[in-house]
Each structure stands twice: as C-alpha cells, then as structure tokens.
Amino acid sequence: RKEVEQDPGPFNVPEGATVAFNCTYSNSASQSFFWYRQDCRKEPKLLMSVYSSGNEDGRFTAQLNRASQYISLLIRDSKLSDSATYLCVVMSDTPLVFGKGTRLSVIA
C-alpha cells in the first residue's frame, strides 16, 4: 500500500457545486497533514493545514479521521478559479510525503 493515496480524478464540476476529495495514508503514526494547491506548471502552494478537530477557511473545510486514516477537503460553492490539482501531504517522519494529487476542473 502506498504511503499516501489520492483519487487522481479529474473531478469535473459545475460552478457553485460542492466537491470533496479524500486522501488515505498508511502510517498510523503520521503527525501532520496539509492540503496544497498546484496550478498547471506552477509550484505547489499551501492551501491549509489539517487539524485533528477539523478546520475551515472560507469555502474550504479540512477534516482528519485518524481511525480510518484519511483526510478530506471539502470545497463549497466552487469557483472557476478553484480549478487546479490538490495535493494531500502527510508527515510521518521528515520529510513530508505528497500524494500524486487530485485534479479539479470547475466548469462554467
């Protein structure tokens, strides 16, 4: 089993839709979790950290389920500008391990 796994997508959703991505991880001792966003041919940028109690930043909600070993990202009211690849990142031991990413296309 790979250390971090994501559904590669693509997820094609209409503007205004709600979309959710999951990411599973294999190491139960993992300590830190992040979601990054990567636009085509650009560097990954931190979207949000994921806290045990779950956290929200505007239209974005991240959750952690330690029992089932996955993290999730929920995007509400999708915008065209949300089109990107979303990378799940897990820290077990230094360094961070990246998932391969989930591609999202928001369609007008």
Added chain:
Amino acid sequence: DAGITQSPRYKITETGRQVTLMCHQTWSHSYMFWYRQDLGHGLRLIYYSAAADITDKGEVPDGYVVSRSKTENFPLTLESATRSQTSVYFCASSETGGGSPLHFGNGTRLTVT
C-alpha cells in the same frame, strides 16, 4: 524580497554534462528539500537537509549530489545528466521540518537531450 528562489528557470543540457540547480532562501529556515515532479509520479523527494552540513537521501537520490555549506543555499548537482532526469525540479524550505508546511520555489524545468 524574502522568499525562496531557484535558478535557472529553464535549462537544456546534453546527456553526460554536469548541471547544477541553485536554490536560495531568505527565511533562515532549517530544512530544505529538493523534489522532482514527473507526470504519473507526483512529487518525489531527491534529497533534503535539516541544517547546514547535514543532508539525507530521499526517495530518488541516485545521480544527484547536494551540499549545504550555508543555511540559505542548497544546490542540486546532476553529475552526469541522463534523459531520465528530464523533469521539473522544485526546491522547498520549512521552518522545523515535517511539522511545518513547505514553501516552494517556482521550479526549474530541466531538459536533457
């Protein structure tokens, strides 16, 4: 400006040549990383460094050499470039390693002919 910068942005080289990719950060972050990104593989770690003069191998270190004589610089050298090293290379830094997020440079697109 503070941040992390990579150079060059684009590089074309021939098989067998030595190539050095530069990475410089102004945050005084302890940790620095080199990743390569290829279609179908995502980001793969080449080498990382926890501090000056401390480096460790990542997932795909073969064919690469790093050094970290100063905290702010972390160059990556391809000793004898091969076509399989054609990729986009990202340098990143973080304050405390795995517990803090990474900040990426804008990448170097390397083509080996």
